Amino acid sequence: MSALSDQLVTFAILAYLVAMISHAVEYALGNVRAGSARTAPARELVGAGVGGSGGAVETPVAAAVEARPSRSAARALIAGRVAAWLTVLAAALHLGAVVTRGIAAGRMPWGNMYEFVLTVTLIGAAAWLVVLWKQPSLRRLGLFLTLVMVLLLAFAELKLYVEVVPLMPALRSYWFIIHVSTIIFASGIFLLGVVPAAAYLLRAGWEQGRRSFPYTLARRLPAAAGLERLTFALHAFAFPIFTFAVIAGAIWAEAAWGRAWGWDPKETWAFISWVVYAGYLHARATPSIRRNVATWIAVVGFLTMLMNLFGVNFFFTGLHSYAGVN
Amino acid sequence: MTTVDDRPAAPPAGAPRRRVNPVLALLRNSWRQLTSMRTALILLFLLAVAAIPGSVLPQRGVNPEKVNQYFIDHPDLAPRLDQLGFFGVFGSVWFSAIYLLLFTSLVGCILPRTRDHVRALRMRPPAAPKRLDRLPQHAVLEVPAAADPAAVAAVLRRRRWRVTVRGNEVSAEKGYLKETGNLLFHVSLVAVLLGVALGSWYGWHGNRILVAGADNAFCNTRQQYAEASLGPRVDSADLPPFCLTLDRFEADYLASGQASRYWATVTVDETDGSTRTAGFSVNSPLRLGPANVYLLGNGYAPVLRYTDRYGRTQTSVAPFLRTGDQNATEEGVAAFPDANVDPKTGARAPDQQVAFDGLYLPTAPETAPFVASQFPAERNPAVVLVAYRGNLGLDAGIPGSVYQLDQRQIDSGKLTQIGDKKLGLGEKWTLDDGSTLEFVGTKPYITISVRHAPGQALMLVACGTLLLGLMGSLFARRRRVWFRVSPSEGGSPTSGSSLVEAGGLPRTDHPGFADEFAQLVAAISDDGRADRPAREGAE
């Protein structure tokens, strides 16, 4: 069972990789949406009922370059759809990998960093499919998403892999399930949230007329306003779950270690992430703070989550460090 | 706290009137600055940044041994860092300053907002703007029957809007939960902080090792702890007088050596004099009324019987500490400071004290080297000891560790090594002077933390309300709608048909508002038994 799980992970990575290539083809072929923007209603261009502001800014340069009409546009559309279905396939394999791993271990598959990363990425991918289903116009973000998936999964398989082992007594508690599942869920959503956040930062720069390197990547991304809105929606969704997870962790720590909060490195970084994400929500609710500043805060929040996941397990030792690699 | 603004400054005698007292102006401006959202944001960030050294540098509250190690490794840097509080970041002046400022800012922001919100809750929804067609949502519908504002209001009330009717106008508002939730969230943050404060003032805790057996029972006094800390409002005399005896400790291991279950059974002599038996484990602490007992670790204390050269026997049951490897290799010391007292004279011989220093292996390998245990359970227990004789240095008044020999005594030659040996269970070792050491057996011990944390209940409740408030704040949406009912153009009131104009204003970002508005309009038009809305649009 555990070998099957390992194989499924490999296949999932391959599927994400092919999906990524397909997205890249869609991206390279161009410009199905920007090209048709002048005829199609603005709503279709930007999705989610966002006003047409994004499309309007794009056109002068883009339209000149992309005037070549439908042939490649149709191909791009096909490539994009294929990419989306490949992502579905990859996520299904990914799910299979997590489930078989859990069966092999005879417990929830969240006992160490490898399993943690495996599950967080699965949540991210699944949430992405939900977003995609609701707002198909955001499909091109899939390029970034599949890239993140391939990188994280490959890293997990190469660097974090450990054999299936049972849990230590300290982890045997229903609070383990509650705390870890919610942390994983929130992390998965935050992980997905960083994709539109980064895309927004690029795209907003592009829409403000920046034509230098990183911004040119954003030429064919969906309009900035929609990306920003998605970024916020994902973070607003994940934040209370994360908050709950931290509280559940404190309740569990009280039972297991005799103190609800002891500032061990993992707890300290959870606190930091929480404060930074609260800062993001505040910044976004404050009209005088520009949206790209707020979005940067969300990106920093994600970096602190990464620090907590990788940095703390590798660099520091604390009570939590048995969740790490060895 | 706008009250500061309202308070008239008493003008100093002779000073021109209406000049604002500069101190007061400064205070007022500082207060405004402090309670602004921007400042709160900056403070939030400072808080996050200030927490980082707490995870990078060892902290006294978390791991004092590592702090000592840091002092050894960085003799120049460490004292300076220490002065600045870097080994106790979360209690340091600067960290406290940041969060106290933040919470002052928070309170300064909650108070006026609560006042405004309560006011808003008491007020009726505001009157309709003159031109409803300027609002983000607008619709006009024709209702065949004479529409009644009261009927419109009834539809809205059924959908849990707050409604008020002014003449032919209906105003309604919904989503007060957003602000309520937001305030609840921020108040809960303050309550959590209060809980923390309560806990640190009135809480106490102590850690110690508890070896199995009635002779090793412990009672809850400060001296009985290896390490204890009492909050500033707690006195040693306040500790509730209960006692614990470890009757049994069970540990199950998987074939790989990984532990799968721990269970400690203790006899509790309660504060009220009653006695009971109780079990506890990792993840399920022993909850005595006045304190909780947590199982943090476990190990074995070898029972070593030393018979000195005069034939007098003493037994040591000293807990050996885990070295940290998977298979429970332990190290420790069994000291016999009263060895070799001449029974005739009764004179102590401080240079004839004896101690054994070494390892305990629950599962010793069959063949040498005997340096590490092969399994954490006791399958082939053995001690590997080095014997010392001389002055243990215990009388010098310098507190030493009971788990280590005093290295200075060894270095100065006052304590000398006289041999080493591996002893299996029941084996006896005869030393050069004819005295013997026998490895009789072991007793399990547990490491416990005893803790009284009074703020915890408050914190738990506050965390609950914090979450509720957070969800209200994030997911509720404040919005207003207005309906204006007028007789249809051309038709007279008696002809029955009337025109209803509707407008809607989302007061917070709300993508679903258009749909909700359309449904509302449809419901009202159904209610007026109209065929369909005459004109409906989102612009």
Ligand code: HEM
């Ligand atoms: C301890 C520090 C604080 C934390 C962790 C915190 C956290 C939060 C969170 C998570 C939200 C929800 C964001 C949202 O509704 O979009 C929020 C909203 C808000 N906070 Fe704070 N807050 C803190 C301090 C403050 C302070 C000092 C102020 C006042 C200056 C403040 C004013 C607000 C306001 C006005 C909102 C409403 C934003 C909205 O509803 O969209 N907060 N806060």
